[in-house]
Amino acid sequence: MFRWLSAAIDGQDRGRLEDAFRWLYTFVRPQSKAIMGLMLLSVFASALVLLQPWLTKLLIDDGLLAKDYGMLVTMSVAMILVGVISTGLSGINRYLHTQLSGKILFSLREHLYAHLQTLSPQFFGGRRIGDILSRLDGDVSQIQRFAVDSMFSALSSVLGLVGALVLLVTLSWKLSLLVLVLIPLEILWLRWMRRKVERQTRIIRERSADLSSFLVETLPAMKFIQAVSQEKRESRKLNRLSDSYLTDLLKLQVTEFFTQAIPGTLTSLTRATAFLIGGYWVIEGQWQLGSLIAFSTYLGMATGPVQSLLGLYVAIQRMSVSLDRVMDLRRAEPDITAPEHPAKLADDMSGEICFDRVSFSYQGRSAPILDHASTVFPAGASIALIGPSGVGKSTLIDLLMRYYDPEQGRVLIDGVNLKQLAPMELRKRVALVSQDITLFRGTLMENIRYAAPEASDAQVQAATDQAQLTELIESLPMGLETPLGERGSQLSGGQKQRVAIARAILQKPAILILDEATSAVDEATEAEVIANVNRIFAGKTRILISHRASTLSGVDLRIELNSGLLVAENTLPEAE
Ligand SMILES: Nc1ncnc2c1ncn2[C@@H]1O[C@H](COP(=O)(O)OP(=O)(O)OP(=O)(O)O)[C@@H](O)[C@H]1O
Secondary structure (H helix, E strand, C coil): CHHHHHHCCCCCCHHHHHHHHHHHHHHHHHHHHHHHHHHHHHHHHHHHHHHHHHHHHHHHHHHHCCCCHHHHHHHHHHHHHHHHHHHHHHHHHHHHHHHHHHHHHHHHHHHHHHHHCCCCHHHHHCCCHHHHHHHHHHHHHHHHHHHHHHHHHHHHHHHHHHHHHHHHHHHCHHHHHHHHHHHHHHHHHHHHHHHHHHHHHHHHHHHHHHHHHHHHHHCCCHHHHHHCCCHHHHHHHHHHHHHHHHHHHHHHHHHHHHHHHHHHHHHHHHHHHHHHHHHHHHHCCCCCHHHHHHHHHHHHHHHHHHHHHHHHHHHHHHHHHHHHHHHHHHHCCCCCCCCCCCECCCCCCCCCEEEEEEEECCCCCCCCCEEEEEEEECCCCEEEEECCCCCCHHHHHHHHCCCCCCCEEEEEECCEEHHHECHHHHHHHEEEECCCCCCCCCEHHHHHCCCCCCCCHHHHHHHHHHCCCHHHHHHCCCHHHCECCHHHCCCCHHHHHHHHHHHHHHHCCCEEEEECCCCCCCHHHHHHHHHHHHHHCCCCEEEEECCCHHHHCCCCEEEEEECCEEEEEECCCCCC
16 A cells, blocks of 8 residues: 555655554554544445435436426435435535544654754754744645545545446446546646645745744744844845745646536536437437436536546655655664663763863864863862854853764763763753743743753742842732743843753752853842852852853862863962
């Protein structure tokens, strides 16, 4: 089946597509019971649809023309019953269909989201967020529409087609020959058009990704755009993107129109021919009027499914484009993985960090950030990591958090190579407060608890006191329960930093990193925050990165990063 589907699609690597279908099937399989139920319903519904014209034929030929009142009443009642049952079935069908389709759509999206969560910053850095969004939204919906809607419509089409063909032949095998001419012509036409549809669909999906990317990039940056008075420029950009989307959409519409219109016209021609020949037979008394009317209805019923089955071609082309775009996300491999048997860090770990001849450079950049750099961040000490801007201090922290692995050398915590640890285990023990504070829509309380959802109210209260947040909380209308708005837009830079520090306090890490974490607060508040941090995290390893001398005064050790090397210098007098 997967091979057949892949073979029906042009322009793509078949093996790759077969894999994609197999992957898609893993989401459909768990729903097999619901699918069977819906299939049964479809069989019933199709049978009822096919019954209607036959009842009409009996009503005309055996009731009206034969002047049989009993038959007239029976057929009328039967028609009403069939109509009512059909309506009931279509209601149930719709409900179950939406349920099934929703389940497949959401499990697909949740699976992809979980996969994205395993990917490194390198992946997200190299992609436009709007493009990822468009794949997760539009493309996933397109696949779901195919996996459920098109498949069921294909099933009822096959049932409708077979049933209608049988009844057509029963009514008149001679006139049925017309269908034999019509169907091959339609198939030939659609085969010819499908490559065009596939190409244009791909373009449309890309245009839609361009639009999403534009909105995702510019909406959060609106304040900056206003500040530099570039609103018109962005509006023009949106206008250009919309224009090119519309142009390509219209091209696709025209192609799709002709793809469907030619078979439609052929059907009308066939129908007219059937009326001409059949009508002649009725006038000549060789055929009955009811049979002619039923024949014409069944002809429509036979060509309708042929069209929708062939329209399935178009749906497959559209879906294969989306499937490939989604699989592109699925195929992205996580750079950082947990080893099969990960090591554990002791509960009372000391927090010593060792860089052992570590080399690292970013892809596409020639200058290495670290070049056989070695040093030890002693356990329980407060250490200033210093170096000029852009030298690689944050990168070093990324290596320590294992967002990247070194090209050479090892990073060790308590003597354990980070590569032997599950990233989650490591990151639970290291709290990082960086320059960019991530806050989510939700209350202040929820944001502070983000890294330690199990923390009690009293613990949150204590953490906010230690992070100098008391005054802010008192000024907020609902205290800790105040909603923060999109990405904490109601807080100042310094307040955000203190929220992040409270968060880190609750995480109870063995190692704390403050990467420019207090740069946005005034020196007096900073001194207080740092004094508190030193008190709360006494005995834990603390790494401070700052360009402010005051932040770094009073540390136990300074480690300088320069030209890819790490050099440690003691700041305290040697102990006796
Ligand atoms: N994802 C990336 N891909 C390629 N190059 C990068 C990436 N991130 C950072 N760099 C480059 O690596 C170098 C080190 O950046 P990093 O942010 O680690 O410096 P830093 O010492 O923390 O700087 P600052 O003190 O200004 O915060 C810079 O030259 C930067 O341009």
